[in-house]
Amino acid sequence: xxxxxxxxxxxxxxxxxxxxxxxxxxxxxxxxxxxxxxxxxxxxxxxxxxxxxxxxxxxxxxxxxxxxxxxxxxxxxxxxxxxxxxxxxxxxxxxxxxxxxxxxxxxxxxxxxxxxxxxxxxxxxxxxxxxxxxxxxxxxxxxxxxxxxxxxxxxxxxxxxxxxxxxxxxxxxxxxxxxxxxxxxxxxxxxxxxxxxxxxxxxxxxxxxxxxxxxxxxxxxxxxxxxxxxxxxxxxxxxxxxxxxxxxxxxxxxxxxxxxxxxxxxxxxxxxxxxxxxxxxxxxxxxxx
Numbered sequence: 001x002x003x004x005x006x007x008x009x010x011x012x013x014x015x016x017x018x019x020x021x022x023x024x025x026x027x028x029x030x031x032x033x034x035x036x037x038x039x040x041x042x043x044x045x046x047x048x049x050x051x052x053x054x055x056x057x058x059x060x061x062x063x064x065x066x067x068x069x070x071x072x073x074x075x076x077x078x079x080x081x082x083x084x085x086x087x088x089x090x091x092x093x094x095x096x097x098x099x100x101x102x103x104x105x106x107x108x109x110x111x112x113x114x115x116x117x118x119x120x121x122x123x124x125x126x127x128x129x130x131x132x133x134x135x136x137x138x139x140x141x142x143x144x145x146x147x148x149x150x151x152x153x154x155x156x157x158x159x160x161x162x163x164x165x166x167x168x169x170x171x172x173x174x175x176x177x178x179x180x181x182x183x184x185x186x187x188x189x190x191x192x193x194x195x196x197x198x199x200x201x202x203x204x205x206x207x208x209x210x211x212x213x214x215x216x217x218x219x220x221x222x223x224x225x226x227x228x229x230x231x232x233x234x235x236x237x238x239x240x241x242x243x244x245x246x247x248x249x250x251x252x253x254x255x256x257x258x259x260x261x262x263x264x265x266x267x268x269x270x271x272x273x274x275x276x277x278x279x280x281x282x283x284x285x286x287x288x289x
Contacts, residue, residue, distance in 0.1 A: 076188025
């Protein structure tokens with residue numbers, strides 16, 4: 001697979017994508033506007049280190065950004081050179097997994113988006129699945145277990161060079177306020193690989209929900225399950241929480257999880273307002289939350 005990753009056409013596409021994405025410089029201060037010249041001048045040496053299993057990603061720059069409730073979220077920014085190589089891996093890795101992803105997974109996938117996810121949620125509610133199990137994954141991207149994730153990737157990717165490159169990218173330390181912190185779990189949210197890796201892991205959740213014949217919608221780590229009866233919702237909530245903790249080694253925020261009716265439910269910034277029409281029961285329309 002590493003031969004596919006390092007093909008000139010794939011590398012050129014990756015270079016163009018990283019430059020188009022712009023984004024901040026990493027720990028080495030190299031900007032996306034400087035990446036093309038850097039790759040031109042160092043390409044052969046760079047590829048030789050990758051092929052020889054000697055490439056070592058630089059430390060990730062940790063940047064704290066505000067989130068709701070006065071809390072901070074840590075965003076990890078790899079260097080633009082590391083993003084370039086990760087983008088090249090992503091372009092080859094994606095087709096190998098995309099075919100197996102569940103149709104109810106909407107995040108970071110072709111022809112799917114937040115709007116189609118919300119539309120599916122509304123459809124479930126209108127079909128009478130109005131008891132919604134909403135489970136909040138606490139700091140999901142920081143909790144991804146590397147061994148579990150790499151084992152899932154290994155099922156489709158047998159190339160040791162590519163696997164080591166992914167592993168090194170996952171294990172790169174993060175610099176937070178001048179201090180280097182080792183990483184033994186989690187995926188940096190500033191990495192091009194991050195959305196795909198999250199879908200690879202959470203596809204295991206999708207398969208578990210499918211095996212139970214459940215209605216669900218997932219957009220990255222934001223997911224909800226739709227039930228007809230409150231008793232079913234309680235049983236499912238307990239079972240899936242246990243699965244997430246024991247099998248996927250993730251943390252569930254119990255305080256933010258629960259079973260709700262549509263009128264109290266928010267998904268990807270949308271809420272559901274009941275429509276009061278004569279002869280129509282259980283109908284809702286979308287509103288922006």
